[in-house]
Amino acid sequence: MDGQEVMQVLCDLPRDDVRQVLRTASNKLGFRFKLPQEAFDGESHDISIRFADRTALLLPNEDKPEEGHESFPFSFTPHTEYQSCVDGISEGLLRGWVISRNHPNAAWSDGVVVSVRIDGVPIGTVRANCYRGDVAEALQGPPNCGFELPIPQRYHDGLSHEITVTSMPDDIPLSGSPLLTSLADDQLTTKLVQIENSIAVLHQQLTALRNTTRSLIPRKPLNLQHYDRWAKSYYPLLREQTALLRKAHPLKKAPLVSVLCPTWRPDEADFRAAIESVLNQTYENWELILVDDGSQCEQTRDLLKEYRKKDARIRTFSLKVNRGIAGATNKAISHAKGDYIAFFDHDDLLVDVALERMVRAALETGAKLLYCDEDKVDAGGHFLEPNLKPAYDYRYLLGCNYICHLTFMEAETVRQVGLLESRYNGAQDHDFLLRTVEIIPREAIHHVPEILYHWRKTPNSTASNIGNKGYAVQAGISCVADHLKRKGIEAAVSSVERLSLYAVDWPFAERPSVSIIIPFRDQLDMTRNCVESLLKTQTYSQFDIILVDNFSVQKDTLAWLEEISAHQQVSVLHVEEPFNYARLNNLAAKQSQSDLLLFLNNDVIITQPDFIKKMVLETLATPNVGAVGARLLYPNGTIQHAGVAVGPDVIGVHVHRLQSSKDFGYIGRLRLNHEVTAVTGAALLVSHPLFDEVGGFDEANLAVAYNDVDLCLKIRDSGHRIIFCAEAEAVHHESYSRGSDDRPEHEARFFNEKQVMLERWKDNPLFKKDPAYPHYFRQDLRTFFDLHAPEDLWS
Numbered sequence: 001m002d003g004q005e006v007m008q009v010l011c012d013l014p015r016d017d018v019r020q021v022l023r024t025a026s027n028k029l030g031f032r033f034k035l036p037q038e039a040f041d042g043e044s045h046d047i048s049i050r051f052a053d054r055t056a057l058l059l060p061n062e063d064k065p066e067e068g069h070e071s072f073p074f075s076f077t078p079h080t081e082y083q084s085c086v087d088g089i090s091e092g093l094l095r096g097w098v099i100s101r102n103h104p105n106a107a108w109s110d111g112v113v114v115s116v117r118i119d120g121v122p123i124g125t126v127r128a129n130c131y132r133g134d135v136a137e138a139l140q141g142p143p144n145c146g147f148e149l150p151i152p153q154r155y156h157d158g159l160s161h162e163i164t165v166t167s168m169p170d171d172i173p174l175s176g177s178p179l180l181t182s183l184a185d186d187q188l189t190t191k192l193v194q195i196e197n198s199i200a201v202l203h204q205q206l207t208a209l210r211n212t213t214r215s216l217i218p219r220k221p222l223n224l225q226h227y228d229r230w231a232k233s234y235y236p237l238l239r240e241q242t243a244l245l246r247k248a249h250p251l252k253k254a255p256l257v258s259v260l261c262p263t264w265r266p267d268e269a270d271f272r273a274a275i276e277s278v279l280n281q282t283y284e285n286w287e288l289i290l291v292d293d294g295s296q297c298e299q300t301r302d303l304l305k306e307y308r309k310k311d312a313r314i315r316t317f318s319l320k321v322n323r324g325i326a327g328a329t330n331k332a333i334s335h336a337k338g339d340y341i342a343f344f345d346h347d348d349l350l351v352d353v354a355l356e357r358m359v360r361a362a363l364e365t366g367a368k369l370l371y372c373d374e375d376k377v378d379a380g381g382h383f384l385e386p387n388l389k390p391a392y393d394y395r396y397l398l399g400c401n402y403i404c405h406l407t408f409m410e411a412e413t414v415r416q417v418g419l420l421e422s423r424y425n426g427a428q429d430h431d432f433l434l435r436t437v438e439i440i441p442r443e444a445i446h447h448v449p450e451i452l453y454h455w456r457k458t459p460n461s462t463a464s465n466i467g468n469k470g471y472a473v474q475a476g477i478s479c480v481a482d483h484l485k486r487k488g489i490e491a492a493v494s495s496v497e498r499l500s501l502y503a504v505d506w507p508f509a510e511r512p513s514v515s516i517i518i519p520f521r522d523q524l525d526m527t528r529n530c531v532e533s534l535l536k537t538q539t540y541s542q543f544d545i546i547l548v549d550n551f552s553v554q555k556d557t558l559a560w561l562e563e564i565s566a567h568q569q570v571s572v573l574h575v576e577e578p579f580n581y582a583r584l585n586n587l588a589a590k591q592s593q594s595d596l597l598l599f600l601n602n603d604v605i606i607t608q609p610d611f612i613k614k615m616v617l618e619t620l621a622t623p624n625v626g627a628v629g630a631r632l633l634y635p636n637g638t639i640q641h642a643g644v645a646v647g648p649d650v651i652g653v654h655v656h657r658l659q660s661s662k663d664f665g666y667i668g669r670l671r672l673n674h675e676v677t678a679v680t681g682a683a684l685l686v687s688h689p690l691f692d693e694v695g696g697f698d699e700a701n702l703a704v705a706y707n708d709v710d711l712c713l714k715i716r717d718s719g720h721r722i723i724f725c726a727e728a729e730a731v732h733h734e735s736y737s738r739g740s741d742d743r744p745e746h747e748a749r750f751f752n753e754k755q756v757m758l759e760r761w762k763d764n765p766l767f768k769k770d771p772a773y774p775h776y777f778r779q780d781l782r783t784f785f786d787l788h789a790p791e792d793l794w795s
Contacts (some may be wrong), residue, residue, distance in 0.1 A: 001035075001036070001039065001045055001047050002045050002046055003046070006036050007033055007036070007390050009031045009032070009033045010031065011028065011029055011030060011031045012028045012030075012031070013028065013029075013030035013031060013032060014028060014029075014030065015027055015028075015029040016355075017028035018030070021052050025795045027385070029787055032145060034104060034105050035076070035104075035105070035270065036105065036418045037103050037106060039074075039076060039103075040076045040077075040078050040079075040102070040103035040104075041076075041078065042076070042077050043075060044074075045073065045074060045075065045076045046071045046072070046073055046074075047071060047072060047074060048070050048071035048072075049476040052491075056070040056071075058070065059071070059072055059684070062083075065341065076524060078102055079102075079103075079173075079354060080100050080101070080102055080167075080170060081100065081101050081102075081104070082099070082100050082112070082167055082172060083098070083099050083100075083108070083139065083141075083177050084096065084097060084098035084099070084112075084167075084174035084175045084176075085097055085098075085174065085175050085177075086163075086165050086174050086175065086176035086179055087176070088179065088181070089151065089179075089181060089183060090161075092150055092151055092156070092183070093149065093150055093151070094116060094147075094148070094149045094150075094151055094163065094165070095136050095146070095147070095148050096114075096128075096129045096146070096147055096174060096176070097128060097132045097145045097146045097147065097176055098112045098114060098145060098147070098167060098616040099112065099135075099139070099141050099145045100112050100167070100348070101669075102117070102552075108139070108141040108142060109142055110128060110129060110141075110143075110144045110145035111127055111128065111129050111144070111145075112127070112145070112167055112168075113125060113126070113127050113128070113129045113167070113168040113169075113551065113553045114126060114127075114128055114165055114166065114167055114168060114174065114538075114700075115165070115166050115167075115200055116148055116149050116163065116164070116165050117163070117164045117166075118151070118152075118155055118161050118162070118163050118164075118621070119161055119162055119437060120162075120164075123149075123151070123152055124149050124578055125168065125551050125578070125732065126147050126148070126149045127147070127551075127576050128145050128146060128147040128160065129144045129145075129146075129147075129426055130144065130145075130146035130147060130148055130755070131143055131144055131146065131252065132144070132145050132146035151183060155183055156183045157183070157184070157185060158182055158183070158184040159182055160180060160181070160182045160184070161180075161182065162178050162179070162180050163177070163178060163179040163180075164177050164178045164179075165177040165178075165179070165183065167557070168553040169286050169522075169553040169554045170191055170561050171514060185520075190794060195348050198396070198692070199317065200575050207467060213756075219402040221438060221764065222786060222787045222788070222789055223782070223785050223786045223787055224386070224785050224787070227375070227383060227384055227385075227386060228382045228383045228384060230787055230790065231375065231386075231451070232306065232383070233789075233790045233791075234451065234631050234790040234793075235351065235451075237790050237793075237794070238351070238450060238451070239352070239353055241794050242282070242353040242357060244680050245360070245527040246282075246296070246356070251356075251359065251360060251363065252363070253363060254283075254284075254285045254359075255285065255338070255339035255359065255362075255363075256285050256286065256287065256337060256338040256339055256340075257283070257286040257287070257338050257339070257340045257341075257342055257355055257358075257359065257408075258286070258287050258289060258332075258336035258337060258338030258340070258341045258342070258411065259278055259286055259287065259288045259289065259342045259343045259344050259350075259355075260289050260291075260329060260330070260332035260333065260336065260341060260343055260344060261274070261275075261278075261288060261289065261290050261291070261326030261345070261346050262291045262293055262325055262329050262331075262332060262343065262346065263291065263292060263293065263294070263295070263328075263346035264288060264293040264295045264322065265295045266293075266295045266299075266300065266303075266346045266347055267347060267458075268303065269603075270346075270347040270456055271303060271346055271347065272303070273349060274344070274345075274346055274347055274348055274349060274456075274457055275288065275290075276309050277315070277349040277350040277351075277793060278344070278350060279310075279311060280352045281350065281352055281353075281354065281355045281356070282352055282353050282355075282356045283353075283355040283356035284524060286313060286338070286355055287313050287314070287315060287336075287337060287338060288311075288313060288314045288315070289315050289316075289317070289332040289335055289336060289778055290304055290307070290314065290315070290316045290317070290346075291316075291317045291318070291319065291328045291329070291331045292304060292316070292317070292318040292328075293319055293322050293323060293324070293325070293327070293328035293600075294317065294318070294321045294322035295322070296611075301318070304316040304318075312531060315335065316333055316457075317332070317335060319331060323422065324422050324425045325420075325425055325428060326419070326420035326421060326422040326424070326425055326428040327420075327422055329343070329420050329428075330408070330419045330420055333414060333415070333419070333420075336411060336414075337784065338411055339410070339411055340358075340359070340362060340408060340409065340410060340411055341407075341408075341409050341410075341414050342355065342358070342404070342406060342407070342408045342409075343406070343407045343409075343429065344779070345405070345455075345456075347456040347458070348405065348451060348453065348454060348455055348456050349377060349413065349454035349456070350406070350452065350454075351451070351452045351453065351454070352417065354372070354406060354453060354454070355454035357372070357448055357450055357452055358370055358372065358406065358408045358448060358452070361446060361448045362408065362410075365446045366444070367410075367444050367445060367446035368409065368410040368413045368440050368444040368445070369407070369409050369413065369433075369436055369437075369440060369444060369445045369446070370405040370407075370408040370409070370445075370446045370447075370448055370666075371389070371404075371405075371406065371407055371408065371446075371447060371448065371774075372405075372406050372408075372447070372448040372450055372452040372453060373386065373387060373388050373389050373448075373449065373450060373451040373452070373453075373774070374386070374387045374404065374405045374451060374452070374453040374454070374455055375387065375451055375453075375454060375455070376454065376455045376456070376457040377454040377455070377456060378457045378458075379457075379458065382674070383454070384457070385457070386451060386776075387402070387404065387455075387667060388446060388451070388774035388776050388777065389402055389403070389667075389774060390402075390674075390675070390771060390773065390774060391445070391447050391647075391771035391772065392442055392445040392446070392447060393674055393675040393772070394437060394442065394622060394675075395621070395622050395673055395674050395675055395721075395723055396672060396673075396674035396675065397433065397434070397437070398434075398480055398483075398484075398502065398504060399501055399502050399503070399504075399668065399672035399673060399674065400500060400501050400502065400667070400668050400672060401427070401429060401430035401433065401500070402667060402668075403433055404429070405453040405455060405712070406428065406452055406453040408479060408750075409436070413436065413440060416439055417432060417435050417436050417439065418435070420432050421479075423475075423478075424475045424476075424478060424479045425471075425475060426471050426472025426473075426475040426476070427472050427473075427476035427478075427479050427500070428473035428475070430476055430477075430480075431475075431479035431483070434479060434480065435483070437482070437777055438486065438487070448775045449774070449775055458598050469640075470498075471501065473495050473498060473500050474495075475736050476495075476500050477493050477494065477495055477501060477502060478728070480493045480502050480504070480774075481493040481643065484504070489507065490507055491504050491505060491506055491507055492504075492505040492507070493505075493709065494670070496668070496671050497670075497671075499531040501664075501668045501671055501672055502672075503672075503727065504621070504673075506617040506618075506620065506621050506792065508617055508620045508621075511540070511542045511596075511616075512542065512595035512616060512619070512620075513543070513544075513593075513594040513595050513596070514540075514542060514543040514544075514594055514596045514597070514598050514612060514616065514685070515543070515544055515545075515546055515588070515589075515592035515593075515594035515597050515598070515688075516543055516544070516545045516546070516593070516595070516598045516600050516612075517585055517588040517597060517598065517600065518530060518531065518546070518548065518550065518600050518601070518602050519547065519548040519550055519581060519585060519588070519601075519602070520547065520548065520550065520552070520602040521549070521550045521551055521552050521579070521583040522552045522553065522554045522557045523557075523602060524554060524556050524557045524560060526602055526603055526733065527547075527557075528564075529605055530600070530601075530602045530603070530604060530605055530606075531545060531547070531564065531570070533605050533606050533607055534606055534612075535567070535569065535570075537606065537607050537608070537609050537611075538609060538610075538611065538612050539609045539610055539613060540605070540610070540612040540613040540616060542596065543569065543594075543598075543612060544569045544570070544571065544592075545569055545570045545571070546571055546572075546573055546588045546591060546592060547561070547564070547570065547571070547572045547573065548573050548575055548578075548584045548585070548587065548588045549561060549567075549572055549573065549574045550575050550577070550579060550584055551575075551576055551577075552758045554643060561686075566599045571591075573587060573588055573591060573690075575587060579703075579704070580699055580703040580704070581681075581697070581703060581704050581707060582696075582697035582698055582699035582702055582703055582704075582707040583699035583703070584717050585599055585681075585696070585697055586696045586697055586699055589688070589691060589692075589696060589749075594688060594700070595687070595688055596616065596619065596669065596685055596687060596688060597685070597686050597687075597688050597691055598628060598683070598684070598685045598687065599681050599683070599684045599686070599708075600682070600683055601681075601682040601683070601732065603682075603732060603733035603734070604632065604682055604683050604730050604731070604732045604733075605730060605731045605732075605733075606730040607730075607731075608728065608729055608763070609729060610727045610728075611630070611729070612728075614725055614727045614728040615628045615630060615685045615725055615728045616685070618673060618723045618725050618782050619685065619723075622721065622723070623721075624719060624720045624721050625687075625720065625721050625722075625723055626682060626686065626687055626688075626715040626716075626718070626720030626721060626722060627679065627685060627686040627687070627712060627715050627720070627722045627723070628679070628684075628685040628686075628691045628722070628723045628724075628725050629641070629643065629676070629679025629680060629684055629685075629722065629723070629724050629725065630646075630679075630683040630685075630725055630728040630729065630730055631661075631670070631685065631724070631725065631727075631728060631729045631730075632662050632680070632682060632683060632729075632730055632731070632732040633729065633730070633731050633732065634658075634731070634732065634734065634780035635731055635733060636661060637660065637661050638657075638658045638661065639654075639656045639657055639658060639659045639660075639661060639670065640654065640657065640732045640734055641654050641657075641680045641682065641732065642654070642655055642656040642657075642665065642669065642670055642681075642724060643655050643656075643669075643674075643676035643678075643679060643772070644676060644677070644678035644679055644680060644708075644709060644712070644727070645676075645677065645678075645770050645772070645773035645779050645783060646677050646678050646709060646713065646766070646767055646769055646770050646773075647767065647768070647769070647773075647779050648758060648762065648767070648768070649771070649778075649780050650779045650780055651706055651754055651757050651758070652678055652706065652708075652709035653711060653779045653780070653783060654680070654783075655773070655783040656669065656670055656783060656784060657783070658695070661729075665784070666784035666785075669724075669726075669784070670726060671726050672726055673723055673724065673725050673726050673727060674724055674726075674772075675721055675722065675723060675724075675772055676722055676723070676772045677712065677713070677716055677722065677766060677771065677772045678708070678709045678712035678713065678716075678722065678771045679708070679712060679724060680708055681697075681707065681708030681711070682708075682732055682734075683728075683730060683732070684708060684711075686711075687720075690715065690718070690720060691711075693718070694711070694714040694715060694718055695714065696711070697710075697711055698710055698711075698756075701753070701756045702753050702756060702757070703749075703753075704749065704750075704753065705749075705750050705753045705754070706754070706756075706757050709757065710757060710760070711760075713761055713764070713766060713767060716766050717764065717766060775788075775793065776788060776793065
């Protein structure tokens with residue numbers, strides 16, 4: 001073969017047919033031989049037959065019969081041969097055996113992987129490696145060739161089912177497959193299984209009916225496009241709820257509140273409206289301090305004089321020269337007598353219950369810094385562009401002054417913070433807040449979840465166009481950088497597209513080790529792209545990859561695993577168990593010795609060179625960060641993941657889903673790193689010690705769905721923070737690896753996992769009202785857009 005002698009054979013087999021034609025004395029004329037193993041490789045080979053003296057036996061040549069061929073070409077495609085039997089079902093177990101060989105000369109081998117389907121639905125994969133002495137004795141083959149697979153309880157219903165068992169990866173049915181049978185343990189169990197299956201079908205039908213009905217119900221325009229209409233229903237209800245609260249729980253104290261309002265040549269109508277909004281407060285123990293910032297304007301002086309005479313609670317002061325908003329505010333602070341100080345702009349409006357709600361929250365919580373939600377009001381009196389805020393989020397505050405209005409502070413804390421800095425004019429309030437959070441704990445900061453402040457939107461206001469105050473952007477960059485410098489961090493701060501949104505380039509030299517854990521099963525092209533993109537692109541070198549192989553059977557996959565495992569940064573963990581995403585990750589985490597664990601789906605492709613670095617630096621940037629999630633895009637460039645909001649209605653929902661990756665998101669959330677309550681497990685970086693401390697993923701109850709949300713809730717519940725890192729971006733081919741949970745065969749499992757989450761977290765405040773997701777917005781429709789009906793906010 002191919003010019004090499006591979007075997008010798010005697011012509012000693014009887015061939016009577018040949019003897020009759022040639023009339024020879026003996027019939028021992030025939031020969032037979034088996035080709036060697038290397039002949040069955042799918043490649044082309046030449047074979048020739050030679051006599052003892054090395055001359056060739058000529059083979060027929062149809063074109064030139066007189067000449068013949070000394071050799072002829074051939075090729076044999078590798079083919080796996082099986083012997084097998086599906087024995088049947090005993091004690092709830094499907095039993096059988098199978099052996100295989102790859103070419104006729106090879107010995108039979110065990111360890112074949114088989115796949116089982118019932119009524120066309122895959123129920124499991126198992127390796128045939130159980131001891132079967134009876135098979136070994138009968139066939140003189142390998143003994144460890146048996147398989148057993150438990151049949152899921154839902155099929156023990158006494159009904160007929162078709163069970164198909166095939167070899168993998170070639171999907172060849174075993175002998176005795178398909179098997180048509182019915183399973184019943186006992187009469188009671190069978191009846192209970194039938195009832196459970198009926199409930200599952202009813203649940204499926206009810207879900208479909210609910211979705212259909214919901215789609216048919218005419219929706220009220222309760223979203224941001226119709227915010228004015230929504231707001232005009234909201235404010236009367238807010239006043240009503242405040243009155244009920246006032247009656248049921250009267251305030252035991254009435255501390256004096258100093259409302260500070262610096263002014264410089266204001267529009268008369270807007271200024272009057274601002275002052276009147278303070279005069280109309282339901283809370284009466286306040287003082288309004290108006291400071292004329294050296295306007296040299298007779299009209300302004302007359303207005304101050306008029307209102308000073310109108311109400312003794314109004315005090316006015318004038319500066320001889322213009323000192324800017326910081327200087328004028330400092331003047332007001334120096335004259336404030338109140339227990340609390342509220343910062344108020346001269347053309348804005350307070351909702352009439354604003355001070356009452358803020359005082360009540362301050363007394364109930366003991367907070368030193370409080371803030372509420374706000375919206376804008378245009379010249380026509382229309383409400384628009386609400387800033388509906390999360391609970392206190394330091395990381396978000398570094399990116400933008402989301403607190404803004406109304407800022408309400410304990411007077412003693414204001415004096416400890418010190419004067420406003422004029423060098424930050426345009427961002428002086430952002431600087432003041434950053435200096436405040438340097439001296440008070442986060443527990444002393446409270447968000448009042450009511451819209452209590454209207455920011456005036458005029459053609460020349462910052463509310464209308466940040467470009468009108470471009471200097472404010474540079475001031476914001478400086479105040480964030482200086483704040484970090486005071487904390488000992490020499491970070492580079494930059495503006496996001498020249499807006500008052502800020503990115504921080506962390507300077508940390510520390511490089512904690514990272515294990516990237518990637519569960520997969522075959523899907524070679526996707527898995528290989530995932531791994532190779534990491535190895536080729538990342539500038540952060542302190543990482544290794546743990547590939548968790550969950551029953552891969554394709555030859556190309558197995559060959560690639562053998563090849564890639566030689567890479568010094570890659571190891572392979574083989575787990576031959578039913579698919580359990582939580583367990584696969586837990587097993588790999590136990591194998592890792594790294595400081596951080598990056599759980600990564602094999603359908604996430606990373607090409608951003610500093611992806612890992614950005615994620616790791618966020619774990620070092622702010623205190624108590626337990627986990628970090630990435631910004632993931634669909635292949636078409638829309639948002640797949642930008643954080644997860646949690647709650648009883650949805651368990652977990654991806655916010656901003658399907659928005660363009662070029663959008664800023666609601667109040668900059670698609671561009672700014674900030675706290676969230678949960679992130680997807682498709683790209684989740686978590687502290688290894690913390691992962692172990694909270695018990696890892698729940699592999700017993702949440703094998704496939706919601707285990708990432710559950711892990712994040714455990715991390716948050718332990719007092720740690722979770723950061724969405726908008727600066728780390730990758731492409732996610734969502735559910736490529738395991739498919740959708742909406743498929744019928746997954747619905748029962750998905751329903752059970754949902755019930756586990758509801759029962760486990762139903763009473764937890766994090767779950768009942770997600771602190772990172774404003775409660776005005778619905779989670780079951782378009783996030784950060786569709787609004788709850790105002791009357792539902794207090795239900």
